[in-house]
Amino acid sequence: MNSWPRLLLWITTTIVLIFMVLPIVIVVIMSFSNSRFLTFPPPAVSLRWYEAYFGSPDWMDATWNSFLLAVIATVVTVPIGTAAAYAANISQSKMVRRLQLLLLTPVMVPVIILAAGIYMVYAQVGLVATKTGLVCAYAMMNLPYVFISVLAGLRSFDMNQEDVARSLGVNRFTAFMKVTLPQIRPSVITGALFAFIGALDETVVSLFIAGGENQTLPRRMFMSLRNEIDPTIASISSVLITISFALMIMSSLRGKRAHAV
């Protein structure tokens, strides 16, 4: 009786999953190719493009630079986003509610517009192709993810606990650190992960404002795709995908453990 809708559900689910995963699978397979060009399926298996990636000082520089920038950007974004979410959660003022919308603009404005805007501002103040400039841009663009994630965590948190903690003798900041933060940690970690991966992955804005010494990996990859089209970028993508997955799996395992206790 119910088998038709069920079957339809299965088919839809399968199609969606394949659509999500297939590009990743193809990239990973291509990265093990021995061919000089990005071709699918690869004629034979080899690790030469991994050697090309890890052996190139140019690629390595861009990689370390990207990681460094992503880490700093995350360290900057998480406290600011968390503080903003905290304020948005407890405030009753209408002004704050409107400001909330402002915090979300980086995900609503087309990235290319954002990039052009940042470039024009940075050109005026001399921040183009600087670490400071890149960190600020990444922090700004990823703030919404931290904000939304932490706000969701705080919404389901009982703020009475903080009031009680204060009445028991600690100030507001300590109450937050000792009582609230340990309980909303999963949301903060999720927000941090999105901020980190977002910064690591950022391409469009980097195309405008990265460069010179401060080359980033995605920007270098984009250039390479335009000029060389060799499978090195497939191997780099595979490495990045692996790292992202590892981080996500680690955080979800943590979450599960925390639940089990």
Place this chain on the structure above:
Amino acid sequence: MPSTNFVSVRVQNLVKSYASFRALSDVSLNIRAGEFVSILGPSGSGKTTLLQIIGGFVRPTSGHVFFGENDVTLLPPQKRDIGVVFQNYALFPHLTVAENIAFPLRARKVSMADCQKRVERALEIVELKGYGDRAISKLSGGQKQRVALARAIVFEPRLILMDEPLSALDKNLRETMQLELRNLHAQLGATIIYVTHDQREALTMSDRVAVMNAGRIVQIDTPRKLYTAPADHFVAGFVGESTLVPVKRSDPRHVSMGDIKLRTPRDVVDGELFIALQADSILLCDGSETESDSNYLEGKVRDVVFQGESLKVPVILPEGTEIGFRIPSHHYSNRTLPKPGETVRLKLHVEDTVVVARNPSAA
């Protein structure tokens, strides 16, 4: 546990205004050291706002709060030394029972050894000895309540504030906890301010009850006085299970309700008057009975409703008002049980004939 820390609390002309409405208007309250005072009122009457101002979580628009002789109006909660128990307990789920109770001691940098001793002691007082290592999620509602209580008393606070702490418990447990709270209050000599909308709870536990309505304290009195001498029609209607029926003053000691004349225990001042007919103080009686200290009424029984320990009987008075009275639901009263449609004679003791004036500022 030494009880020397508990102080008197004085609230002076408190006003709290929000953009669109006034949560408190000119609230004053004096609480003696060691007194148990309940703040009773319907939701939205301002009782929680008052508690939050006394706790320091909210700043008043104007007015002052004193603990003993000290003005604490501008002091943040962490400097007030108050134990707070909320309705949902607000225990810290990421800490164990002992860690929860030790929290205020850690905040005060109490030494490890002393801290442990005092936690043990507090657990003993709330009868949870040996529960220190439990996770909060493994406790029942009543146990959580006790842990919250232990955490609120362990640091020898100056005052204990409770915001509907028992409302999440089921009825039997709630009644047990009410008695335990009373005992604890006597044992500690604590000054306790207790917010509730449950009048039975307030009447059971308190030395005095402050009835709030629309941001004001309408009356603060002993539980008995609230019953026998309500300040206005709001208190009379809120306390107990009463019906307010408009009456007219005929002479200082009599009011008339339609054609019925009722004697009052005290002189009545003229105005817009009501009689508060408590369901529990009205009794069925014979047609021939005439006692000098009784007032008599007649009415038509509309229904007889079984409500467990008692039967509720709604009665329509000759001039059309519906009142109610209760009959205990044991089988002795079955013999004389009225039937719907029957006319019955009722009596009310003169001392229970409570006449109140309308307070124009109350809803």
